[in-house]
Amino acid sequence: MSRAGLSRLGQRIQEPAISWLMKLTLSQPGMASLAAGFTDNLSLPVEAVREIVESVLARPRLGRAALQYGSTAGDESLRDLTSQHLRASDMEASGKPQPSSLYSPDRLLITHGSQQLLYLCTEALCDEGDWVLVEDPTYFVYLGILRSRGVRARGVRMRADGLDLAHLEEVLESMKASGELRRLKMIYSVTYFQNPSSITTCFAKKKAALALLKRYESAAGHPLYYLEDAAYRELRFAGDDVSSALVAPRGASRVLYAGTYSKPFASGARVGFGLLPEPVFTAVLRIKGNHDFGTSNFLQQLLAEALARGHFRKHLPRLRARYASKRAVMTQAIRERFPSGVRWEDPQGGLYVWATLPSRCPTGFQSRFFKQALAAKVLYVPGDLCYASDRSRRPSRSSMRLSFGGSEESGIRTGIERLGRLMEKHKL
Amino acid sequence: MSRAGLSRLGQRIQEPAISWLMKLTLSQPGMASLAAGFTDNLSLPVEAVREIVESVLARPRLGRAALQYGSTAGDESLRDLTSQHLRASDMEASGKPQPSSLYSPDRLLITHGSQQLLYLCTEALCDEGDWVLVEDPTYFVYLGILRSRGVRARGVRMRADGLDLAHLEEVLESMKASGELRRLKMIYSVTYFQNPSSITTCFAKKKAALALLKRYESAAGHPLYYLEDAAYRELRFAGDDVSSALVAPRGASRVLYAGTYSKPFASGARVGFGLLPEPVFTAVLRIKGNHDFGTSNFLQQLLAEALARGHFRKHLPRLRARYASKRAVMTQAIRERFPSGVRWEDPQGGLYVWATLPSRCPTGFQSRFFKQALAAKVLYVPGDLCYASDRSRRPSRSSMRLSFGGSEESGIRTGIERLGRLMEKHKL
Structure with a gap:
């Protein structure tokens, strides 16, 4: 065309x-x-x-307000409640009081999913040719946003508790030397149960990353x-919550915090x-x-009521229990089915298990393994999609993201079983 | 900052x-x-x-589907129904059968308001420095989109039934001569009860505009x-519907049709x-x-049900009657209060009356008239906001857009009365 x-x-x-993966799923029965x-x-x-909807629409004045245009920033009561929710989470996670000014509704904006916020921030900050640092691996849809806009991405290695700070410094230093630092705009970090690796960034690393960025600002100009990106923060089923980067020094002036109600409440x-x-x-x-002038007022009223009337708070433990149990189904199946050559971590939250095969067994779309998986009627997200394509380091070509979020238990078990059989065949 | x-x-x-205008409204009681x-x-x-919501959510399977992610293009049933609705409108307006392929749901995309579609089309087509032709006057928010993206806008004069074709040709010819035609991407036209002028473009003009564009394509490359932009199409309270440009030759390959359910059903x-x-x-x-991966599934289910179960069809006549009566309140007040030096047209649909004062009385933000109106507690949209700022022709600096859509009858009467008094003072 x-x-x-x-x-x-x-x-x-x-x-x-x-x-493409979703089309494959839909077009192949039994996948x-x-x-x-x-x-x-x-x-x-x-x-x-x-x-909630009944209670809103049963009151004509409230109902009409919900069906009318709102403001671009969003419904005031939803912004208030969100600000309170965020502050309460950070106070609990940090064990310290946090100033309300840090969470002021005046700097809070409601979006059509947090994906829209990622897009808007990128539009506001990045021109074609600019740089964004991303994690190795990172959320591949965000890589697609950057690519489409001609923004360059460079990967920073991850450790079990977040960014590899030595590598971050090395990357910043080399960008300073090459002059590329002047085109660097931000670092993008999925800090809770990261998509795809399920790694949670510890607070010390958020703080250290901000401090490092500060050191390079004058050279950046x-x-x-x-x-x-805290999209998965509420989907925690083990361990304690971690403070957001907002709480760190310079959090108020340098952190762009993206949160969502889609995943912890209703994605629709x-x-x-x-x-x-x-x-x-x-x-x-x-x-x-x-x-779009602002997110649908009707949806905002729905969420505001869900927060104000306790539905959200009551929903979370149920949701966490549900994901914990699906996670257990998947990890149990993995333990039983995956050969010992496959490395993976038991996630503490989120929707994914990240598994890494021996490097001799690549998992990308063009790989034998992927094609055989397709033939065996099982789909995963190839890990190599989740890496920025820069030549400074070698991405993992033999990983896969396995989601336990959407499938039913039986589908999870079947999928893992099929993958396990294929792995056996590859003698991993 | x-x-x-x-x-x-x-x-x-x-x-x-x-x-800014809305902040003024909210901050000044009695405005x-x-x-x-x-x-x-x-x-x-x-x-x-x-x-509708009750009927969707009372069925668990349907309810869950509404609260889950959907596809990016949108809900299939909503796309089907939208395609049928559009085809039926064009068949009625043209008095002819129209091929279903022209309205295929496969080329139909659901967006978060039609505003989002305008943005997306502009992103897909226009780079910084490109040109878009707009109407004189045009929807000022769209001018803001173009300006923010560094896209240049040039105005084409309007007549009572749409674009001034001679002027359009003149503009195209001059762009061809200057080489700017190679950067021209499209013409943006609000074809039904235009915002702000309430002009409806007749079908012959749509056809002629498409034919003219065709003649210049080879030079454009x-x-x-x-x-x-058909945002106001359904808000018709007099006269007959007009076929969309889709029906014209090349309609299938050159028309980007933007429609909405916000205005004719629920803006929220x-x-x-x-x-x-x-x-x-x-x-x-x-x-x-x-x-955003696609518009909220929940909203889409709501609209699909509204269309499928006849709520939308039943709502339209009520809505039209309501706007017709508000329009009558405004035009009646204008007849009584505005001096004879003020020109205006009685709209046949939409939400606006476009009024033009004698040219010695500018109406812009910086004008004496606007400041006095503010002091008299009445607000309007200054007409000069609605013109592309190019030096090829003189915009109207003494017009105003008066909306009867959102205000209550008494507010409409009060506003017109205050404006009328001010106009008398200016001896118009």
Whole structure:
């Protein structure tokens, strides 16, 4: 198809790998998909939403307000409640009081899912040719956003508790030497039960990363931001919560915090939010105005009521228990089925198990393993999709992201069984 | 505030005039605002939505589907119903059968309001420095989108039935001569009860505009699209519907049709759609995936049910009657209060009256008239906001957009009365 006349963005944009995987799933009956990042279906709060919507629409004034346009930044009461929720989480996680100013609703923006916030922040900060640092591995949809916009991504290695700080420093130092630091805008970090690795970044590392960025700001000539994607924060089923980067020194001025109600409440409701410092907040707000004037008021009222009336709070433990049990189904099956040459970690939250095969067994779309998996009717997300393509380090080509979020227990077991059989055949 | 480190877009983006106007409205008690483009509050279909949501959520399988992620293009049944709705409208308007292929759900995309579609089309087609032709006057928010993205806009004069074709040809010819035609991507036209002028473009003009664009395509070196913004199409309270540009020759390959359910059903639900030719459809779909993966499934189910169960069809006549009566309140007040030097047209649909004062009385933000109106507690949208700033022709500096959509009858009367008194003082 000729792309003549499209913008550079229009010409560059590719079909996201995940759409292709989803089409495969739908078109092949009996496919066990461990690929999609869908949330659990059975635990969706249908009854709670039913009750809330009824209570809103039964009151004509409230009902009409919900069906009318709202403001671009979002519903005031939802912003208040979100600010309180975030502050309470950080106070509990840090064991310390936190100033309300850090969580001011005035710097809080409601978005159509937190994905929209990632897009808006990137629009507000990055020109074609700019750089963003990402984690190795990282959320592949975000890599697609960067690629489509001509923004360059460089990977920073991960350890079990977050970024490899020595590598981060090395990357910053080399960018300073090459002059590329002047085009670096931010580091993008999925800090809780990371998609895809399920790694949670400890608070000390958030603090250290911010301190490192500070050291390089004068050479960069502008602020270097820390985009904290906390999409999975609430999906914790073991261990304690960790404070957000907002709490660290410079958290108020350099952290772009992206949160969501899609994953912990209802993905079909698509309500996310961002807490942002100036001048990013104002720029993002205005761009959001151009996108859509503001997120559907109806959805916002729904979430505001869910928070105010305790539905959200009551839903979380149920959801966590549900994911914990699905996780157990998957890890149990992995223990039984995967050969010892496959490395993987037991996740403490989120939706994914990240498994790494021996390096002689690549898992990418073009690999024998992937094609055989397809033939055996099991799908996963190839790990190599989750790495920025820069030549400074070698990405893992033999990993896979296995999702236990969307599938039912039997589908999880079947998928792992099929993968295990294939791994045996490859003598891993 | 320092904007160092922001992208060019982030640095360029300005506060939309309408936000400023809305803040003024909210901060000043007793302000009669004829500025906001809000929809009528009393006619919002609270009971219908209540019934629909209840019927969806009472069925657990349907309810869960509504609260789960959907596909990026949108819910299949909503796309089917939208395609049928659009085809039926065009068949009725044209009095002819229209091929179903023209309205295929495969080229239909559901968006978070039609505003998002305008943004996505612009992203897919326009680079910084490209040109878009707009109407004189045009929807000022779209001008803001273009400005923020560094896309240049040139105005084409309007007549009572749409574009001034002679002027369009003149503009195209001069762009061809200057070489700028190679950067022209499309013409943006609000074809039904235009915001702000309430002009409806007749079908002959749509056809002629497409034919003219065709003549210049080889010199442009790429397709020249016709972005038809039909946001107000359903808000018709007099006269007959007009066929969309899709029906014209090349409609299938060159028309980007933007429609919405926000205005004719519930603005708080924010569901719009686009019917697009390739390669624009695929590019827009992928960019939409990067924005938000797809519009809230919950909202889409709501609209699909509203269409399938007849709520939408039943709502329209009520809504039209309501706007017709508010329009009558405004035009009656104008007849009584505005001096004879003020020109205005009685709208046949939409939400606005466009009034033009004698040219010696400018109405812009900096004008004496605007400041006096503010002091008299009445707000309007200054007409000069609605013109592309190019030096090729003189914009109207003495017009105003008066909205009867959002205000109550008494507010409309009060606002017009205050404006009329001020006009008398200016001896118009």
